[in-house]
Amino acid sequence: DAKTTQPNSMESNEEEPVHLPCNHSTISGTDYIHWYRQLPSQGPEYVIHGLTSNVNNRMASLAIAEDRKSSTLILHRATLRDAAVYYCILGTSNSGYALNFGKGTSLLVTP
Amino acid sequence: DTGVSQDPRHKITKRGQNVTFRCDPISEHNRLYWYRQTLGQGPEFLTYFQNEAQLEKSRLLSDRFSAERPKGSFSTLEIQRTEQGDSAMYLCASSHPQGESPLHFGNGTRLTVT
Numbered sequence: 415d416a417k418t419t420q421p422n423s424m425e426s427n428e429e430e431p432v433h434l435p436c437n438h439s440t441i442s443g444t445d446y447i448h449w450y451r452q453l454p455s456q457g458p459e460y461v462i463h464g465l466t467s468n469v470n471n472r473m474a475s476l477a478i479a480e481d482r483k484s485s486t487l488i489l490h491r492a493t494l495r496d497a498a499v500y501y502c503i504l505g506t507s508n509s510g511y512a513l514n515f516g517k518g519t520s521l522l523v524t525p
Numbered sequence: 526d527t528g529v530s531q532d533p534r535h536k537i538t539k540r541g542q543n544v545t546f547r548c549d550p551i552s553e554h555n556r557l558y559w560y561r562q563t564l565g566q567g568p569e570f571l572t573y574f575q576n577e578a579q580l581e582k583s584r585l586l587s588d589r590f591s592a593e594r595p596k597g598s599f600s601t602l603e604i605q606r607t608e609q610g611d612s613a614m615y616l617c618a619s620s621h622p623q624g625e626s627p628l629h630f631g632n633g634t635r636l637t638v639t
Contacts, residue, residue, distance in 0.1 A: 446625050457529075457616050457630030458568060501567055505625070512558065512581055513628065515567030 418502045423520040426492045434487040434519055436502030441482050444506045448513060449476065449487050451498040458501065458515070461487065497523045527551060529631035531617050537637045538607055545603045546634045550619030557600050558628060559592055560616040561585065568616055574600060575622075607638045 419437040426432040438447065449461040462469055462476045464485075469476040475488040489496055501518040530549040538544050550557050555576050560568035571590070573581040576597035586592075589607075594600040604611055614635050618628040 448625075448627075450628075455632070457618070457632050458628070459630070460627035463625060463627065499567075512570045512573050512583075514570055515560075517565075517567050 418504060418516055420500075420502050420516065420519045422517065423522065425522045425524065426489075428494060428523055428525050429491050432489040432492045432496070432521065432523075434489075434500050434502075434521065435484065436486070437484045438502070438504055439483045441504055442506070445504040446506060447476065447478060447482075447485050448503045448505050449474070450501045450503065450513075450515070451496075452501070452518070453495075453498045461500070492521075492523045494523050494525065497521055529617055529619055529629050531615075531631035531634050533634055534632070535635045535637075537639065540609060540638055541606055543603065543605045544607060544636065545601055546615055546617075546636075548600045548602070548617030548619075548631060550599070550617070551629055552598075553621065554619035554629070555597065555622045556620040556626075557594055558618040558620075559600070559602050560618065560630075562614040562616060562633070563612075571602075604636075607636075609638050612636055612638045 448463040450458040452458045464476045477486045499518040499520050501515045503513045505513045532547045557574040559571040562568040570583050571586050572592050574594045577594050589605045592602045614633040616633045618630040620626045620628050
């Protein structure tokens with residue numbers, strides 16, 4: 415399985431943008447880049463996913479490098495409710511959509 | 526609320542006992558997944574169903590673990606002869622059949638084996 419590398423933790427101030435990086439140098443051509451987050455005592459929650467082009471939704475933006483070896487999840491204005499563990503995962507229909515989570519990045523948001 | 530439902534939320538059992546967890550997916554989702562999560566780690570994939578067919582199993586799923594989805598709706602995960610190392614959060618997720626549909630997770634069943 416292609417692996418991803420994320421920082422263990424990051425800190426942000428409330429109402430400022432947050433850029434969460436993810437390296438995936440062994441990504442294959444069919445791998446989608448998925449982001450999930452997990453709040454304390456809850457199951458993971460889908461954030462966004464993309465293949466090649468940058469993606470935007472109501473929660474976040476996903477910026478994908480041209481060579482697809484890295485990506486960045488962008489939270490435009492962090493709130494205290496965004497404090498969570500963020501997982502960057504590679505997945506494809508060839509793997510039956512069984513996503514393999516790593517340890518993720520723990521985001522701390524301070525007032 | 527039509528999200529993924531898991532029951533029970535918490536289970537405490539003695540080593541050697543059998544336990545069974547239930548997952549009710551979102552109704553139109555034909556894909557169902559089981560994951561396990563231990564403290565400080567991300568979720569680890571255990572098994573995957575498409576309708577009633579179990580299509581993939583992780584090597585983590587030892588012969589003490591069995592999962593079923595008899596009519597392609599709800600699923601059960603049974604652990605026989607529980608061990609202390611089985612203590613974890615067991616998460617269920619479901620997804621829509623089309624394309625790279627996102628996984629929708631329940632809030633899990635926390636198992637403690639004493």
